[in-house]
Each structure stands twice: as structure tokens, then as C-alpha cells.
Amino acid sequence: MTAVSLPAVLAGRPGVPRVVVALLLAAVLPPLAGATPLLSEPHALLLTGACVTAMAALSLNLLLGYAGQVSLGQYAFVGVGAFTTGIVTGVADLRLPWLLGLLASAVVGAGLAFLVGLPALRLRGLYLAVVTIAVAYAASESLFRIDAIGGGSAGKVVPRPYVGDTALASNASILAIGLVLLVLLWRADVNLTRSRLGRALRVIKADESVAASFGVDVARYKLLAFSLSGAIAGIAGCLNGTAYGTVTGAGYGYAQSLALLVVVVVGGLGSRGGVVAAAFVVTLYPEVLLSIVGDGIRGVDLVINGVVLMAVVAFQPRGYAGAMADARERRRARQGGEPPLPPTRPSLPDLGRPSGMPTPRRIHRGEPVLHGSGISVAFGGLQAVDGAGLRVDRGTIAALMGPNGAGKTTLFNALTGALTPDAGTVHFLGEDVSSLAAHRRAARGMGRTFQLIGLAKAETVYENLLIAQHLAAPYGVAAALTTLGSRAWERDLRDRADATMDGLGFGRYRDTPVGRLSHGQQRIVEIGCALVTSPELLMLDEPSAGMSPAAAEDLASTLIDIRDTLGRTILLIEHNIPLVLATADELYVMDAGRVIADGEPLEVVGRPEVVRAYLGQEVSA
């Protein structure tokens, strides 16, 4: 397959809405053939407006639907695109080409989003919403009214694009440009959602901690999403300015941004088709109402929009697309078909280290894979970990036990970089990683699972295995949007995901959302997610929690396989003593933040201080 070629797109390749293609042909073909256009000029302008809304809706959907970040000032970025086009193409005497204006709109839109998002998106929560409201007011009420930018009270004039020496005077021709742009953006959006970028954004929306554990740099990706969204909004603005010919600040205010929110929520957050359809419906229905009912209805559409927005959020938060998906789900449920019973476990595949990830450092024989020492963590007045340390040798399984509140998970988090300890050092494969963030340690070959399951629950098993390989296919944004240069990576990712899924005996659950699996099955999927990048060290936090004894036995043989067949190293937190005795080569016991015993498991569990830690008193022999 080659890159998306325009003719292929126009021929209605899968994923491109046929309606848009039909409109495009209706707008372009008759004038080309010398016939009268099918659309009157006012209608063409109206449809162009709907295209602008659809593109703006795609931009907000990318940010809110995929990445879960709220912008209440998206039309400010649309406005930036419109004014930028006016300024760039209107530079006196140069008559710069319109395409340059289009490009500048995208760049300026992205740049502004980057600057504004930089401080807001590093923090969790709704800061971006407040900042974007401020942007909405500052842009439409103030900046766009500065004479140098907004062209005074008359507004900024945007000239029509030229082909050779003729200006494209008809609205139908601008509509054609708009539809082509919409189709291209649609295509880029399809590519985005299927790329590592789209997966990273979805997992950020689901759970930022899970995202970080898969190696996603959360702040960076949120900023990337906002910048891309600013670029798309800028392109929409370029089209809007070109269609109407004059741009004033009033057209790009807070009210328009809120109306866009209605479109995206009603269409269904995260649903490309839903939001584009909603954009056309919400833009066009007031005009239809006006022409049927007459002027008396003016203003009622805004009330309808507000009420519909509230009703959708309260009763069907996933919008039109969500309602459709629920209906499909009910039909499938009626036809019967629960996922089949768990199959027996085939052997694990020995996947090499993915080519996109650095090869783990080589260490000398006898050097530990993981070595933490003197680690202390305090939460307020509580000393959770107090000078604890441990070492794990290559090709062994080390277990960490201890009563509740002993600080095992906290020590784990300090070792993986999920939290920064107050004191202590962590060496991984002979390298001091104490000051590295969690995702950097993950990239060096440290895989981990969580006590509470760290998976994107709404996504399928297969999706999770792909998300888990975020660091394994380091292609960039351009590749993600065009699929140029990402295909080989994606093929490799999919092969690895398939091999791991089959190796764990989960092939039949490929398309089952993780949240529907039993607790024990989710644990196995989580281990699969850690294994799929073939890490040097696997850190498992209570893998047998919530498992039946039979499932725990199965787990034990999986762990032994990972050690003996694949030659990997494992550190696990475990309460299940039979499992520990069956698998571990070395046992550490923690109590009150300190390591109180370590050594050969069978011998350690019998030591009086260990018994005392668990039972709280001396047991006479």
C-alpha cells in the first residue's frame, strides 16, 4: 500500500464518508463540465460553513474525545487561522499564494496552542478549560480587535485563492476546497487513531498513571494533542475566512466555542463519524427550521442546543455514537455469545527485544540486574520505607513479602521510578537510574505490573498489548498522521502482540475489552503487556491476588517458564506463600519499612523475626 492518494480517497476508500464524497462531486463536476452548479451560491456557502464546523469539531474531538482534555476556547484557534490567512495572503504587492496562508494558519494555530498549553497541561485537572476560556475572550474581544491584526472595524479581508491568474470566485469552488480539506483531515484522523500516538492519547484519557507505566510521556503527549488540535482548528479558520472574505473578532468568540462543544458531545466524544455528522446537522438544522417555520423560530435553536447538550451528558454521555454502539451491543447479546472458556496454556514465545528499543546494557556475570540500597520514602509523618534495599540476580526470581503496610509497594514504586524516594539509589543493569523518570527506566528494560490492575479497561486485550509497546515503535507524528514510515513498525507490533496473546493462551479474547475478563485473567493480560516488549526484568505487584488456587498454580508455571525458558529476571510482591516457595530463588521480607530478612525462601519463612512480623508475637517452638 502506498500513501493515501487523493483519487483513492475520493473514490470512497473505506472510512471516508460517502456523503462528503458525493457533495464534493456535486460541487465540482457540473462547473467543470460547463453546466450550472447544482448548488446555489448561498447554499454552497452554508455547506462550507458546515465543513468548517466539521473540521473544528475534529480538532476538539482530538483533544477532548481522544486525550480527555477540555478546551472551551477552540474557536479562538479557528479565528487565529482566519486572521493569519488574511494577513499572509494579503501582504501588499506580493500576492502570496493561498496555500501559504493555509500552511501558516496551521503553524500559527499549533504554535499558539503549544504556548498556552505548555503551563496548563503539565498539571492534572481542568486548568486547560480555564486557560482556554481566557484565550477565547482575549482573542475575540481584544487581540482580534487590534487594528494591525484585525484590520479595524471593517475586519480583515481574505482574498480568494488564485489558480493561475483567475480567482476562484464561486462559493462552490471554495466548498470543493473545503470538502477536500475535510477528507484529508478525516484521513489523517483515521491514521492517528490507529497509530501509537492515538493509542497513547486513549490510554492517557483512561488513566494517566497507566499511561506512564507503559512508557508514555503524559505531559508531552497532552501538549502534542493540543498543538495538533490547534493546527486543525487553524486550517478550519483559513477555510472560514476564505469563504466569507472578511474576518471580524465577533465570529470567533466564547459562544462559538461552546456551540462547538455541543457538536462534539452530541456526536459522541471520540467518534470521528459522530462529530462530523453532528457538525453538519447542528449547522444546518436552524436554517431548515427557519425556512419551514419562519422568523419566529430564530433563537430557539440555541435553546435547543443547550438543552440537548445537558440531556446528552446526563443520559447518554457517549453521544450519538455511544447510543449506536450500545444498540449494536444489545443485538449481539441477544444473539448469544459470551466469550468462550479459558483455554489451556501453550508455551511462551521467545520474542527478541523490539528493534525500536535500546538493547539492555550487558552486565558481567555476578553483577545484579537490579540493586536498590538505602531507599527511604516518607508520606507526611509516615515513614513508609526506611533505608530498605534489595538485589536481584539475572535469571532468578526474587520475591518480596511482608505484612500489610510494610512498604512493599512503596519500595516497588521507588525502584520503578513511579515515585521519587527521599534517599537511596537504584542501579539497573549496572547503571545508576536513581534520577530517571519511570518511562525512561521502562525503556531500559524494566517492565512492571500493578497491584490494582494497570490496564486500559475499556480497550480490548489486543489494544492493550499494542499500547504496551508504545516505546517499541518510536516513529514520529508525521508518520502517525500519514502512515508513511510507520507501517513496518505497526506490522512488527501486531506480530508481537499476536505471538504474546497466543503464547498466553488468550487468542480468543483478542477483541474482548479487558474490563470484562475475570480478575485472574486480567492479571495474565497484564503480565503479557509487560512481556511483550521483552524486558530484562519483570516486576510484578501481587500477581496472584484474586486468583483461584488452580489459577495461581498456572501462574507459577508461567513465571517459571519466563525464568527458565526465556531467561528473564523477575521481582514479585506476593502474599501467596505456596506460590513464593514454588517459584522464588530469593526471598526478602519487609516490616515497618525495613528489610528484616532475606535468603533462601524456605529457610527465611521459618525465621522467628519473620513469624513475629506476621503474627505480631513470639511463637514458642
Added chain:
Amino acid sequence: MGQVLLLGLIQAGIYALFAVGIVFVYRATRVLTFAGGEIGTASLYVAALVSTRAGLPWGVGALAAVTSAVLLGAAFEFLLVRRAVDADPVVLSILTVGLALTLLSVETLAFGSSPQGLAPPFRGGVELAGIVLSPTMIASLVVAAALGLGLQSALRRTDFGLGILAAAEDPAAVRLVGVPLARIRLVVWSASAGPAAVAALLVEPTVGFVTPGYASTLYLGGLVAAVLGGLTSLSGAVIGAVVLGLTESVAQRLFGDAGIPNLNYVVDLMLLLLALVGRNALPGLVAWIYPPPPAAPTSTPVAEEIPA
């Protein structure tokens, strides 16, 4: 200079009233509400109907305004928030945007965009540094500070207040120990609408008329002030409002004739970005000035699980 400070403080009073309502809802529900400005505007229309059209005294109109705002808040909770209560705070914040949009369009539909008048409650005023201070101007900052302190101690000192704070931290646990969660939510959403109505009533004499959505632009100041104050601190919100009001006023004096219309919005944005940069870059210093907001729940557990 005295005039600049005074103008800043007058503006600060308005922002503080809105900011207090915003922080109250945020502390109680983790939801950032965007509807306060419109709730205030809508209740002013009620006051205009009662006082200007029906000719009743200002006090009756004001009472009607506050009552209708509280009822509106209660209805919003009862009919809508309740349905989506398990949703993400982001989703509930979008719900408040829906309320704002609906109120705005209903105001426009019912009253058109021509301004409605409301006679001021008091005549006259004090002249200070060349500005005639009306009683409502002085009242807004005083009322805001009193509301802030009052709500703060109600939250910290009463059982119901502590229930509200606990419900925001962990609704599931609170439900288990028998705190009436539904009633708490109803009280929070209706009580939070009150300050919005009070704010609108105290602003109106300064502006002189009501148009659809006129409090929205002031509400932006309230949002910025709330963020400046750390979003969880009621007293911080009042301080944030004073900082914002004074900065706007000083900027207007310094750059007022630089040819930038509505300079205050640019000032709002700059101050907001600066505050966020500060929170990123100087966490230690900022944590000292603002108490940090409670961390969002994460899936990385700190507590140990109880073994079976």
C-alpha cells in the same frame, strides 16, 4: 495612584464573589462550574421583573433573585447532575456549560438583547480619590470576604461541612459510613448558586443594566481569581481576586492607550499563564503560598491490599 487602587479593589470585589462560589463547588464536588455567570444573570432578570416591572421594592426583587438562583441550582442537581453523578468531573463540568448555554439562550429569547434596567438599592455614595463609591461597590468586597470566611468555617467546623469535604474526597467510602450523599449534593449545588446571584445583584448598580450573558465576562475574572488562589482555598480565592483586580487596574493605567481594546482580557490570560508557570516551576515556593490541591486519585496504590 489611589484611584487606580480603588478601581482595582472595586473590580476585585466582583471577581471575589464569583470566585468564592466556584471554589465552593470545586471543593465539594471536584467539578469546575462554568454556569455561575449565567445563573447570576438569570436571577437579575428575575429581580428586574419583580422590582422594575412589578414595582416592588429592591429588597423584594433581590430576595426573589437569590431564591430563584437557589431553586435553579437545586433543580439542576435534581434533574441532571444526579443522573451523571458517577461520571468524570470533566463530564460534569461540561454539564454546567450546557446549563450556561441554555440560560443564555433563554435570556436572549425572552428579553432580547436590549438592556433591562434595575433601580439601585441606595442613592448617593462616598467620594474618595475622585471616585464616587456607591454602597454596593463597598459591599461587594466585604460580602465576598464574609462569604468566603463563613463558608470556610462552615466546611471545617460543622459535621455537615466535613461531610461535604469527605464526600468530595471519596464518595464511595462516605456512602458506606452513612453520610447522606444525595442530600449533600443537593445542598452544595443549590447553595453555590446563591453567591452567583448575590454577585450579580451587587455588580448591577455599577454596570447600570442587564443584558443576556453580561455576567459571563465578569465570571471569567472569577475563574481566574479562583485558579490564582489555588482552586481549593476560599480565602485564596478572595486574595486571588484582589491580585487580579489590582493588576488589571494598574495595567489599564500603564498600557490603556497602547491601542489594545479590552486590555483586561489579555491581562487575565497573562496572569493565569504566569500563575500556572509558577505552579510548575516553583512547586516549593508555591506550595508555601498556596496549600497544594489534594492529589487526584491514581491507580498506583500506596496502601496495601488486605489478603484474603
